[in-house]
Amino acid sequence: MTKRQFRPLPVPSVSVSGYWGDWQDAVCDHTAAILLDRCVEAGMIEQINPEAPSPGIVIPIIHWLGTPQMFWDSDLGKSIETIAYSLYRKPNPALEARADAIIDMYARLQDADGYLNSFFQRIRPEWRWTNLRDFHELYCAGHMIEGAVAYYQATGKRKFLDVMCRMADYCVRKFGRGPGQMRGYCGHEEIELALVRLARVTGNQDYMELAKFFIDERGQAPNFFVEEAIAHNRSPGGVQKKTFEYNQSHLPVREQTKVVGHAVRAMYLYSAMADLATEYNDDTLTGALETLWADLTRKQMYVTGGIGPAEANEGFTDYYDLPNDSAYAETCASVGLVFWASRMLGRRPDREYADIMEQALYNGAITGLSTDGKTFFYDNPLESTGKHHRWTWHACPCCPPNIARLVTSLGSYIYGVADDEIAVHLYAQSEARVELANGARFTLRQETDYPWSGDVAISVSPEQSARFAVSLRIPAWARGATLSLNGMQVPLEALEGGYIRLERDWAPGDRLALSLPLEPRAVRAHPKVRQDAGRTAIMRGPLVYCLEGVDNGAGLNSILLKTGLGAAQTAPVPDLRGAIAIELPVLRELAEEWGDALYADRAPAVREDTARLVPYHLWDNRAPGEMLVWMRQA
Amino acid sequence: MTKRQFRPLPVPSVSVSGYWGDWQDAVCDHTAAILLDRCVEAGMIEQINPEAPSPGIVIPIIHWLGTPQMFWDSDLGKSIETIAYSLYRKPNPALEARADAIIDMYARLQDADGYLNSFFQRIRPEWRWTNLRDFHELYCAGHMIEGAVAYYQATGKRKFLDVMCRMADYCVRKFGRGPGQMRGYCGHEEIELALVRLARVTGNQDYMELAKFFIDERGQAPNFFVEEAIAHNRSPGGVQKKTFEYNQSHLPVREQTKVVGHAVRAMYLYSAMADLATEYNDDTLTGALETLWADLTRKQMYVTGGIGPAEANEGFTDYYDLPNDSAYAETCASVGLVFWASRMLGRRPDREYADIMEQALYNGAITGLSTDGKTFFYDNPLESTGKHHRWTWHACPCCPPNIARLVTSLGSYIYGVADDEIAVHLYAQSEARVELANGARFTLRQETDYPWSGDVAISVSPEQSARFAVSLRIPAWARGATLSLNGMQVPLEALEGGYIRLERDWAPGDRLALSLPLEPRAVRAHPKVRQDAGRTAIMRGPLVYCLEGVDNGAGLNSILLKTGLGAAQTAPVPDLRGAIAIELPVLRELAEEWGDALYADRAPAVREDTARLVPYHLWDNRAPGEMLVWMRQA
Structure with missing residues (x-):
């Protein structure tokens, strides 16, 4: 097989409807404007407006090393990115005008040399480039660049893109190994993957080289x-969270073997590494990433695709340490895992990555958004006593725009295209308009009620007959999957990395019918995960299920x-967007018959009962109450 | 039955040997001096020395509302109390001289009007009596009073007692409902129970009235x-931890029905309430206490007698919320529960209180001290991944002197004496010299290897035949207990509050033989305790057992x-003071045969194995490793 590079389709090339269409509508109709509203309320707009008096005191959101939050540019960058994607789906002149106004302010604020960061221009100019470790200066530039790329692609307007190209050009001059250049990098990774995106859209390889x-x-x-701390008379021992692992600067990236530190930072780093592995065909990066991938997914990941169990470092702790009720599992971290997984697909289709991408997307990431698009989870425990609820905003508002931009750009995660191949990584009601480098032009349409149904009808409609490959992911969980092409069964024994690769001359009217069995599965965790010992999680397709108090009353741990899910029934839940619930016969310990004693040398009485499970990502969208993913196994 | 008031025997009246003798030796030989050494290292002595320059800056132990720790007088008070008790057991002129020197400094420091608090005399005189809520001013006086009472009883020296009587007299003038008096009370209860002790030893009823x-x-x-906050221009909304519940000032004490807030504060409050209920025969206090007792022991207490699960408020959270690995369960809180329980026995013998006193003593409290008396637990989780270990000291060093004074005064918790009755609350190798108000004088000797053996030989030896009652506790767990008096079986059907009451003419040579069965018991928690769902704790007599890594390797949750403990074996552990271990056949999940996957739809393989459990209070005295109390039930 020739060396292949797979890149995502641009967001405008894929129209999404069905399940993900509903999510996108929620963001277009509510979240996109809410993001800006909250940024306005937080005073961000005032801070970047070069005509307003320099505020001196700033956004009272969170205190950050003795100053208020210094990374609000990133929130605006991600918000504009969300708005950009939303405009593909639903033109919204009012929202576009608000984004334009913000972009205008940034354009006026930008220094003549291209430098742009409203905190370090308006509030603390004397701190500029003095603390790359903690001050998020390049991180902000990264999110602004991503917003600029998206806004350009969505609206065709170059203004924001040009502004951020000038900032990127400034960085190209500022950073490097030459005389007078800073030989440094940001404590919070993000600029790296943003520069790859900027290079791809502008064709300017300087940006790729800087990444x-x-x-x-x-x-x-x-x-x-x-070195930086010493140069600025700070104690080098004062590394935030006391370790270089916190920001993954403890070893050269190719020598790193363990996923450590702040989870979002780690995901953004690995995403950029994967992009560069693809762009440079760099096996030394790919090798390191494969080791890190196994480390994360075999020892440090919740069944939801949530990662980073600890609040203390917003990140990783010990192997197999996955507490459920105190799980941090930040929405942004699972969004970052989707980013990383999608980029691991840059070198070949492999369900090792795509299955996890889907798992994190449906369970770790989208959980962060309410079905109406108006409220948000920052941390995502797998068990709640009834006190964990969605926020209208968060002290550190990174997650709302992150999940919103992922949802609105979902189309670009469904496919990977190489010169003569399209890989279908995700199943989702949608239509993609594709042009391959080999000249093939076709529409690929998926008709499906996935993830509620496992039946996916795919039509591949080239303008004229053309030779290329279509690779379809057969998820590892989909035992007994079947596929037909124009009515003829296609054997699924010979998979490549979990994909069935169909290389042929495709003609108008070609139809694939894929059927993925969605029988509920009882999943157990590795015996070293002490928090899940003796417990079972129920999955159906890519979805993790949970018990909620609203369906099952109080005392979910009773x-x-x-054993066995043979008697499981499924039925749609009308007040939960028609999501498929699972009903199971269970036993239930009777707290009411136990008596007053707190401890006694007898077991509780039990009775037969029926439990109803709903998809974890939809929890806390109805009445508040308890929630539990890992159920006790009788 | 006549109204009876039971009071403890003074510490000097009871000589302890055997199990508790070993603990007392550890404190006499090591802890007592260590307490002073650490106080010296922390700079406390320097702070109270009126001849030294006023330090202005103070003990760098912990920051407390913007100042260093302001309650070091309490640490010295408890240390002197410990030393006092230790001097009964083992005269130690060097240690006594050190205590005398500290007492001399306090005597010189004391103001002419009797006021004494080294922080508010030497460091922040302007803060005196400005913040009773947070500043521990009366709390310190309380611990100094307790130390003074103990030191007087131990040595016969009145100096410290006189000093603290002058401070108490000052408080009698300062606090009250009269004109010019402060109508307040301390945010951290302690002075109340101390004043009861001072009243009892001095006979001065003013102190009792102030309590x-x-x-x-x-x-x-x-x-x-x-009112205080407003008077000193502070925000009344700034109540520490945001609630009046934190320091139990949310309701008049007789109206309180729920155990809330900071656990140590609550225990000290209820202890004083129980003392006053006894002294004043106050049924309104007793009624409230019975409600609070049921609330604590039926809804909020670990099986170890640990209380206060949360670090955030060092106290109580929700009913049935008893996390094991993050349990705060401060040593001081269980010490306080022993205090409270012992005082609930002031109105009648009742195993409802004595059983819990014993449970908290053996599992919640003494766990805080290493067998060599040199290191300490502050918080007492019921599960550890191997990272929880004893401290040589603690940022807030309240627990070491608290457990040390409890151990050295243990003799006074064994008995309660009324005018014509002695109640035996605890079984322990010991000899008590008793004189009842009715004139009976006798020695009561217990010969026993309790808690390792359940056989207790009790000799009651009056100087001459005398009529009085001996009440023996039959613990609720001791099903099948037997008792003989001079070789004749005594039926145990007719218990009063769980005690067998033997009222007769006792004669020299009378012997009781009590046998308490110590079969291991499998204990389950109330089904509402989600953290213990599906789990069992093993107890033997009053002792909670645990698994330790040193005996069972890693992965205790495997x-x-x-079902059933019929095959349990017991054997002494030579390297753990001869403690009795329990060996049990168990199943063990095989992590090594599970493979790489973090999640899979199959159960782990299991093999037969033998587990060894040791008493929880002795854990972390050998090799470090995991620990687990609540074992999974197959």
Whole structure:
């Protein structure tokens, strides 16, 4: 097989409807404007307006190393990115005008040399480039660049893109190994993957090279953050959270083997590494990433695709340490895992990555948004006593725009295209308009009620007959999957990395019918995960299910799952967007018959009962109450 | 039955040997001096020395409302109390001289009007009596009073007692409902129970009345802490931890029905209430206490007698919320529960209180001290992944002297004496010298290897034949207990509050033989305790057992208890002071055969194994490793 590079389709090339269409509508109709409203309320607009008096005191959101939050540019960048994607789906002149106004302010604020960061221009100019480790200066630039790329693609307007190209050009001059250049990198990764996107859309390879520089420099000895601290008379021992692992600068990236530190930072780093592995066909990066991938997904990931169990470092702890009720599992971290997984598909279709991408998308990420698009989860525990609820906003408002931009750009995660191949990574009601480098032009339409149904009708409609490959992911969980092409069964024994690859001359009217069995599955965790010992999670397709108090009353840990799911029934839940619920016969310990004693040398009485499980990502959208993913196994 | 008041025997009246003798030796030989050494290292002695320059800056232990720890007088008070008790057991002129020197410094420091608090005399005189809510001013006086009483009883020296009587006299003038008096009380209860002790030893009823005043005033409207805050231009909304419940000032004490807030504060409050209920025969206090007792022990207590699950408020959370790995369960709180339980026995012998006193003593409290008396637990989780270990000291060093004074005064918790009765609350190798108000004088000797053996030989040896009652506790767990008097079986059907009451003419040579069965018991928690769902704790007599890594290797949550303990074996552990271990056949899930997957739709393989359990209170005295109390039930 020739060396292949797979890149995502641009967002405008894929029209999404059905399940994801509903999510996109929620963002277009509510979230996109809410993001800006909240940024306005937080005072962000005032801070970036070069005509307003320099405020001196700033956004009272969170205190950050003795100053208020200094990374609001990133929130605006992600919000504009969300708005951009939303405009593809639903033109909205009012929203577009608000985004334009913000972009105008940034354009006026930008220094003549291209520098742009409203905190370091308006509030603390003397801190500029003095603390890359903690101050998120390049991180902000990264999110602004991503917003600019998206806004350009959505509206055709170059203004924001040009502004951010000038900032990127400034960075190209500022950072490097040459005389007078800073040989550093950001404590919070993000600029790297943004520069790859900017290089791809502008064709300017300088940006790609700068991304590569940041990646190659990270963790080299002597550690840049130590040098920087000494240069600015700070204690080099004062590394945030006390470790270089916190921001993954403890080793050169190619020597890193363990997923450590702040989870979002790690995901953004690995995403950029994967992009560069694809762009440069760099097996040294791919090798490191494969090791890190196994480390994360085999020892440190919740069944939901949530990652980073600890609030203390917003990140990773020990292997197999996955507490459920105190799980941090930040929405942004699962969004970042989707980013990373999607980029691991850049070198070949492989369900090792795509299955996890789907798992994190449906369970770790989208959980962060309410069905109406108006409220948000920041942390995502797998068990709640009834006190965990969605926020209208968060002290550190990184998650709302992150999940919103993922939802609105979902179309670009469904496919990967190489010169002569399209890989279908996700199943979702949608229509893609594709042009391959080999000249093939076709529409690929998926008709499906996935994830509620496992039946997917795919039509491949080239303008004229053309030779290329269509690779379809057969998820590892889909035992007994079947596929037909124009009515003829296609054997699914010979998969490549979990994909069935159909290379042929495709003609107008070609139809694929894929059937993925969605029988509920009882999943157990590795015996070393002490928090899940003796417990079972129920999955159906890519979805993790949970018990909610609204369906099952109080005391979810009194419910015992019987062995085997043979008696499970499924039925749609009308007040939950028609989601498919699972009903199971269970045993239930009777608290009311136990008596007053707190401890006694007898077991509780039990009775037969029926439990109703709903998809985890839809929890807390109805009445508040308890929630539990890992059920006790009788 | 006549109204009876039971009071403890003074510490010097009971000589302890055997199990508790070993603990007392550890404190006498090591802990007592360590307490002073650590106080010296922390700079406390320097702070109270009136000849030294006023330090201005103070003990760098913990920051407390913007100042260093302001309650070091309490640490010294408890340390002197410990030393006092230790001097009964083992005269130690060097240690006594050190205590005398500290007492001399306090005597010189004391103001002419009797006021004594080194922080508010030496560091922040302007803060005196400005913030009773947070500043521990009366709390410190309380611990100094307790130390003074103990030191007087131990040495016969009156100096410290006189000093603290002058401070108490000052408080009698300062606090009250009269003109010019402060109508307030301390945010951290302690002075109340100390004043009862001082009244009992001096016979000065003013002290008792002041204790009653503090108790009666607490929680009355308008709330004193609000008035105080307003008077000193502080926000009344700034109540520490945001609630009056934190320091139990939310309601008048007789109207309180729920155990809330900071656990140690609550225990000290209820202890004083129980003392006053006894002294004043106050049924309104007793009624409230019975409600609070049921609330604590039926809804909010670990099986270890640990209380206060949350670090955030060092106290109580929701009913049935008893997390094991993050349990705060401060040593001081269980010490406080022993205090409270012992005082609930002031009105009648009742195993409802004595059983819990014993449970908290053996599992919640003594766990805080290493067998060599040199290191300490502050918080007492019921599960550890191997990272929880004893401290040589603690940022807030309240627990080491608290457990040390409890251990060295243990003799006074064994008995309660009324005018014509002695109640045996605890079984422990010991000899008590008793004189009842009715004139009976006798020695009561217990010969026993309790808690390792359940056989207790009790000799009651009056100087001459005398009529009085001996009441023996038959613990609720001791099903099948037997008792003989001079070789004749005594039926145990007719218990009063769980005690067998033997009222007769006792003669020299009378012997009782009590046998308490110590078969291991499998204990389950109330089904509403979600953290213990599907789990079992093993107890033997009053002792909670646990698994330790040193005996069972890693992965204690892979161990499954089989139904029934019929095959349990017991054997002494030589390297753990001869403690009795329990060996059980169990099942064990095999992590090594599971494979790489973090999640899979199959159950882990299991094999037969043997588990060894040791008493929880002795854990972390050998090699470090995991620990688990609540085992999975197969």
